[in-house]
Every structure is written in structure tokens, then in C-alpha cells.
Amino acid sequence: MPKRFEFSAEFEYPVESVHALLTDEGYWRSRLAPGSGGTVEVLESADHDGSPLVTVTMTETVDPGNFPSLVRKVVRGEMRMQRIDMWRPVDDGRASGRVEGASTGIPVAIAGDYDLSPLGSGALLAVSGTITAKIPVIGGSIEALARQMVGQMVARDREELLRRLTDGG
Template sequence: MARRIEHHTTSPHSAEKVFGAMVDETYLRDRLAAIGGKDAQLVTYSSTGEKTSYQLKQGVPAEHVPSAVKAALGGDLVIQRTETWAAGAGTVEVAVNGVPSRLDGSFTILDNGSGAKVTLSGEVKVSIPFLGGKIEKLIAEQVAVLLDKESEFTSQWLASRG
């Protein structure tokens, strides 16, 4: 069984500016340096002007991973995240090392009054008998926490650039 996830964040900046940050290579590197976790890196990046795709690697040290997940991993949590963006919308695919799991979703960025609203709609699936549902819930919760941190970083990053 899979778990649906829908998460919203807001920004005081326009949808155009938030989208511009999400496809900016410098922004991605800065965001990873600030909140990407252990051994974070921008693995690939390509932009044609109309479409931007990239893969991020983010890490969580084993001591910060819940015991149920730690047993399955046998070490640090390594997250591979691939995003593709075009015209204010994006897709995301997330895989976690050592865990038969997947998050697939889509992002929208829309103007919302005096700023922007970013929405992730997706699904988390973990194929581990008996523990899958608990791990899906944990992943969904942690994705929400990460998106909140990224939204805060994005707002600060954009504010620092005028």
C-alpha cells in the first residue's frame, strides 16, 4: 500500500522568483550546503532554458535515523532525488539506499496574493512487509519537514539577492 502526500509551503516572493531559484544551479548548491545533510551534492544538472533537470544526493547520519529504518539500512540514510522543472511546475522522484521505497510526485508553484504557494502532491511507497506503512508515514513526515526547511531557505536566499 502507498501513502499519499500533499504538502504546501508559501513564500513572500512571486512564483516567478521561486521558480527561478528552483532551477538555478547556484541556489541548488547553496541549499545543499546549508541543509543538504551529510555528503550532500548536486550529482547532475542540465538546463535547456525551457526545461531543467537535476539529481541531488542528500544524507542523514545513522545516529539521526529511527531504529526501525536503521535496521533496514545498516548505516547512513542516502537519498537520491531527481527533479525536472518546466514552466512553474516540476516532477520529483526520490529513492532511498537500502530500502525498497520510492516517492513520486509533482510540484506546482502559483502566485498566492503577495507571494507564492508551492505544492507537492505525491505518493510514498515502501515494499517491506509489516514495516512498510510505518516507514511510509516516517518518510512523508520527514519530507514535510525538509520542504519547510527548503522553503525557509529559498525565501532567505531570494531576499539576500534583492
């Protein structure tokens, strides 16, 4: 059964400033770990309803040796993780988006929604969704671990966004 997640991050900067970085190729390229062999692709297109959409696809190779033994036991072959963030433009002071994640080597899928909204003079980024691991017996444990990882991802995103916003982009 998929595990639900909900995380949020607050910013002292307006929605427009946070959104500008979340859709900026330079921001995402700076997020790649050195030596990861990772890639970033940022595409501007139109969503199914014709509205503008920015899609960020980040792929990195991860050393499964850094994961708990439970995960290492089920990893098959190289472990590549892919994260796809899709953002609509700011409209009426807020923006929405989607996040999807998957990996090779272990059948885990993440699907969630972003809501970037005003919070006082700043912004609140909320993300909620589900994690599914299709692994008999230990799938629930893998989902719980993946949920923790999504929380860490949101915290790292917040830290990097704040660093870039404070430094002027």
C-alpha cells in the same frame, strides 16, 4: 499500500522569483550538508513534448544512526538518498514540476508533482504525491516516517528560499 502526501509553502515573492531559485545550481549547491559527500547536478534539456526542462539531481550520504530504530533495523549497507526535481518554465504566471526520491539501503520511493502558482502578490508552492516502502510488515510505518520527512523537506526548502529571496538571491 502507498501513502499520499500534500504539503504547501507560501511566499511573499512572485512565482518567477521563486522558480528562478528552484532552477538555480548555486541555490542547490548551497543546500548540501557540509561533509555529506553530496553532489548536485543541474541539467537543461527538453521534456518528452519538446518543452524546456530543468532537472536537479541531489545525492547525499546519510548516517542511518540519526533515524529511528525502526528504520535502522532495515537499512542494509550505506544509505544514499537521491532527490530529483524537474521544473518546466513559468508559463502564464505558473510553473509545474515533478519530484522523485529514492534511497539505497532501504527500498523507499517518493513520486510527486509540484504546482507553483500565484497567491496574491506572492506565490504558493504545492507538492502532492505518494510514498512507497516495499518492506513486509513495517512498510506502512516507514512510509509514515518518510511522509514526515517530505513535510520537513518542504519546510526546509521554504526557509532557504525565503532566506535567499530576502538576501537578494
